Amino acid sequence: MKLSILILLTVFCVVGTFGQDKKLAADLFEVGNFEEALEEYLLLVEEDPGSLEYNYNLAVCYLNTNIDKSLAIEPLERVTKNPKIIADAYYLLGRAYHYGYQFDKAIDAFNEFIATGKGSDLNRENVDKQIEYCENARELMKFPKSVDFENLGPQINSRYADYFPFVPRDEKFVIFNSNREDRKREPMMNGAYLPTIYISYVEDGKFSEAVEVPGIKGSEEIKQEIVGLNGDGTQAVLYFEDFNFEGDLYESGVEGKGIKKPKVLPDVINSKKYTEIAGCFTDDNQKFYFASNRPEGYGGVDIYMCQRLPNGKWSMAQNLGPTINTSEDEDFPNISPDGKYLFFSSKGHASMGGYDIFRAEWDEVKRKFTKVQNMGYPINTPEDNMNFRMSETGKYGYISAVRAEGYGDKDIYRVNFKDIEPRYTVIKGTVTNSLDKKFEDIFIQVVDAETDEIFGDYLPNDKTNRYVIILPPGNYYLYVAAYGYQEIFEEVEILDKSSFKSFIDWDFVMEPVEEE
Incomplete structure (x- = not known):
């Protein structure tokens, strides 16, 4: 019982x-x-x-x-x-x-x-x-692009969505949005947190721990995102969305590790009944490109441009036309540092799923952007790929993406275009000895610290003992050997981004082997 x-x-x-x-x-x-x-x-x-x-x-x-x-x-x-x-x-x-x-x-x-x-x-x-x-x-996918993806690591990315990265041309910082948990705010009904803007500066060639950007004013209950940055990283474009899910664009100066009080952009850019989503200034501050769902476009969201007038005000918005815009959505315009390319996202061109990232080339004769090309796989995937920011050299780009090696949601990645040569650092100097005697043989070897593979062997000049080594960014072991002298072992890091150096002067003085 x-x-x-x-x-x-x-x-x-x-x-x-x-x-x-x-x-x-x-x-x-x-x-x-x-x-x-x-x-x-x-x-x-x-x-x-x-x-x-x-x-x-x-x-x-x-x-x-x-x-x-x-x-x-x-x-x-x-x-x-x-x-x-x-x-x-x-x-x-x-x-x-x-x-x-x-x-x-x-x-x-x-x-x-x-x-x-x-x-x-x-x-x-x-x-x-x-x-x-x-x-x-x-x-x-039959013609994949030759690229590598570098996850920017836990100092930038979290288990929440980290997205829309922007870097200045010299990559001295990355500024982005994150939906990570915020103790100051309650989550929304869907469990997500409103986005917060974060920034990370380069220190000794690496991104530091990202911190929340101070200086943004406004209600904590309103959605605020960074959606644009000019080439030198001094002028940001922000998106503010109200309770009716209607959004406008604001401009704000970037100084130190903060953002100045945002100012709403004028009515020729922000329409009263529609939403402006993302935008960017050209480096000379004479043009402003932005995305809007105003009805006079080709359908959905289109990309527009305003020109700076002689009186300092902005012209009426001009639609970029059917070469760029389609009956679907186009968004997130970004001008390359040299002004030759417009990067944007689109559902309407030959996309492999939702939004893909495309590149259009500036035609000096026609005075407009032409030759729209898909950036290709694996930069684009069946997921939405919205925002792409190119470095000054064209060697690297920054995107947010969902990838298997990520931390849980969208992460920020640095894309390495392997077909484009990196910037090289020239190391030069002399090898001498404390006895001030002539060497019989001097031998220098550089080993890649990541792979333990020999990068190169070098022989200094017989008469001057001068050497020259040219290295791409990375970590290396450097060995200096000569008969009768103690071997020298050094670790060297060739820095990248805004810490990059074109030349390093490095002299070595060798000590004789002690006789037993």
């Missing part, structure tokens, strides 16, 4: 807890807190693997977080095998395959969705575009 009561109590407790978990999952899902809802639906699917609702909602959670979105494939495959299939599940399965780089399967799933003749109006409207994205991605 006691055993029966114990079993009955256990069953009631499990059912009660299970019901609470289901309600908690549904409540979190309803308010868009997909990250926490995902944890609950994982437990529910474990309890009831065949549930159509739990598997479908679990997949929706995966697709709405910056966790690996391809993890939605497994629950959606279970859903699509169910006779009571939800029509939109085929569409979502196509999206999940797309994120997982399974483009043929994605296209098949999208075609299955079309064949049902059902599903939401929005998904039916977008399905052809999704198929086009898959076809574009398949082609772009």
Whole structure:
């Protein structure tokens, strides 16, 4: 009798807890807190693997977080095998395959969705575009760009979204937005925190610990982001969004480690009923490029330009035209340090999924940007790729991206274009000895400290004992040897970014081997 009561109590407790978990999952899902809802639906699917609702909602959670979105494939495959299939599940399965780089399967799933003749109006409207994205991605991945990605590390990135990085031409700092936990604020209903602007300065060739940017005034309940920076890093563009989700652009000076009080940009840039999203000044402060969803464009969000007038005011906004703008969205204009290229994001050109980053070239004869090109894979991915900032040399770019090696959400990366030569540091000097005698042989060897591979062997001039070594940025071991003298071992770091040095003078004095 006691055993029966114990079993009955256990069953009631499990059912009660299970019901609470289901309600908690549904409540979190309803308010868009997909990250926490995902944890609950994982437990529910474990309890009831065949549930159509739990598997479908679990997949929706995966697709709405910056966790690996391809993890939605497994629950959606279970859903699509169910006779009571939800029509939109085929569409979502196509999206999940797309994120997982399974483009043929994605296209098949999208075609299955079309064949049902059902599903939401929005998904039916977008399905052809999704198929086009898959076809574009398949082609772009045949010709990958030769690049490396350097995660800027835990001093910059967190487990939260860190995004929209901007650097001046000399890379002396990086300024960016972060949704990381903020003890001063309560999270929103969806579990996320409003973004905060952070900055990190280069010290001895490396980025320091990022700190919150002081000096930004305004309500802590209003969304504030950095969305632009001029070439020398003295003038920032900020985006402020109000409670009606309408946003305007502000300009602010950058000095020290803070930002001056922002000033709203004039009405020719900020429209009254529409949203301006991102912008940038040219280095001479004579042009301002920005993105807006005002209705006179080619559709969605377009990129516009205002010219500085002789009286110091801005001209009326000019649409950059159909070469740049499409019926879809274009956003985040960034001018290269030399003014020759416009980088921007677009859903409408040949994108491999959502927003891709594109580059347009300035034509001096036509006086406009032309030759729009996709920046290619792996800079662009099936995820949204929004913002790209190029260094002065063109060797490096800065992006935010979701990658497997990241810290949990969007991270900030430095992209190394391997086809472009880095800046080199010339080390030169003489090798002498304390006895002031002529050497029989002098030998210098440089070893890459990261790989332990020999970078180069060098022989100083026989008569002058002068040597020259040319090295790209990195860490090295340097050995100096000569017959009858004690070997010299030194570690050398060739600094990059704003700490870069073109020349280093370095003389060595060798001591004789002590006789036993």
